Amino acid sequence: MNKEREFLELVSNYCDIPAENLTRDMSFREDLNFNSLSFMTFLGDLEDNFDIELEEEEALKITTVGEALDYFNSRMEE
């Protein structure tokens, strides 16, 4: 499984929407029903599962799946 797919599978665990149905424009809060706690624990899981470091301030600006994926990819490259 490639990293992007793993990322979407992780999002899917939190919202019960199959990874293949997630789209870039989906909002974590409005479309996927994330609350503050689930979003922050999702970020923690991202760090642990992919062994990356997230900048909390940057990560908190994320609102959509697409933004999260772009940010995730940028951290994976570092």
Place this chain on the structure above:
Amino acid sequence: MSKKLYPLNVGQMLQYLPIRETGTQRCCNISIFSGLQTEIKFGLLKQCIEEEIKRADCLRLRFTAPDKDGNVMQYIADNDPRDIPFLDLSGMSMQEADAVLQQKTYEEYNEPDIPMVEFTMVKMPEGYNGIYIHIDHRLTDSSGLIVMINDIMELYCHYRFGSPYPEPLASFEEVLKIDLEKANNEKRRAKDEKFWHDYLTENGEPIYSDIKGPKILQESRKRHGDKSLRAADVEVNDRSVGVADFHLEPHPTQALLDFCANQGVSMTNLILLVMRTYLSKCNGGQDDITLRNFVSRRSTHAEWTCGGSRVLSFPCRTIITPDTEFLDALYEMQNVQNRIYMHCNYDPVKVDKMLKELYNAPDDTEYISMSLTYQPMPVRMQNEHLKGINIRSVWYPNGAATKRIYLTVLHSSNDGGLIFDYHYQKAVLTYEDMQTLYYYMMKMMFRGVDEPDITIGELISTI
């Protein structure tokens, strides 16, 4: 046959600690009656409860006897062949019937290797029929219990009305394995430990605040002969609990929910803000206030349906100056909480220990007088065959108050309003204290929602 033994996860440890401290399992019990105002086929309900015990492995959890260090292990029994008793209280008044169930709530599960839950089918007065569940908190928290009750009723509707069979529940054992694995992740643990150390030291030692004003801390300072003491004594001898419930009607509740949705903040943070603002008012405008927030760490689908106790609690400290506008203060609260949420896998018992050790707080003292848990999910029958039927859900207090004031805010099962359920230590506080607290919390909350640019100083001085 030998069973696979597991240690407790951090949420379960948080529940187990008061048992060790108080020497009684009672403080770890949660009990609820949930029933519908309609005829129920009790034979079928019994079959559904038995099926639920098979579906939800957390209901079959048992604990070993404590080892020499007082630690227990847990395992999952294959089955629980006990009968489900039936209790007819319909001939009593509601008050009398509640008293019977309240009394059952005091029963303790003190032996090792025994079932830690008891289901009773109950016929209550006024035509309410349902289930009373008396369960050790380590098997489930209130969110998990609500999921379970809803699942039993989905099974009931399946067999009685032919509605779809409910989706399987997640395995407690599988989620526990993931929890324990996460807890053993050294890198994560080091990161969380650093966060908590920084969080607890960045503003120096916290200071106690109380709805009774600064005199509580002053008395502790005298008792300890330490004029600079910043933690106050905790009542440990008499832990009897008082309960004060207040109902906020659906219309104003909706106004609060709309405000939170429009501003992108959570109800938890709104309530925490007014709690800390009232404490500030009671303590001469003290701007440094610490509360305790209990959160049920359920985010993934598996975490929502696996049962178990996933409630963790952490100190939530904010320093908010009087010139801060209400909305900005709310965002400040949210920022603090978000930072905490990212590190909430860490053992809360260790956080408390770290806090105590950092500042050499004397034994049996606390920096925090008020705790909050916000329960967003009501017992609500989603099935179309049960819609519109009145529901009665009563949480019976276990009689032991481990916190000075513990506020649970939950959504009413029937009307969508909010219930503010205050549990307080009767030895030191009164029902009237809770009435006053609720009154000021509502006044401050609605004024802040109506005028988000009002400053915290104005709120404190004009209400």
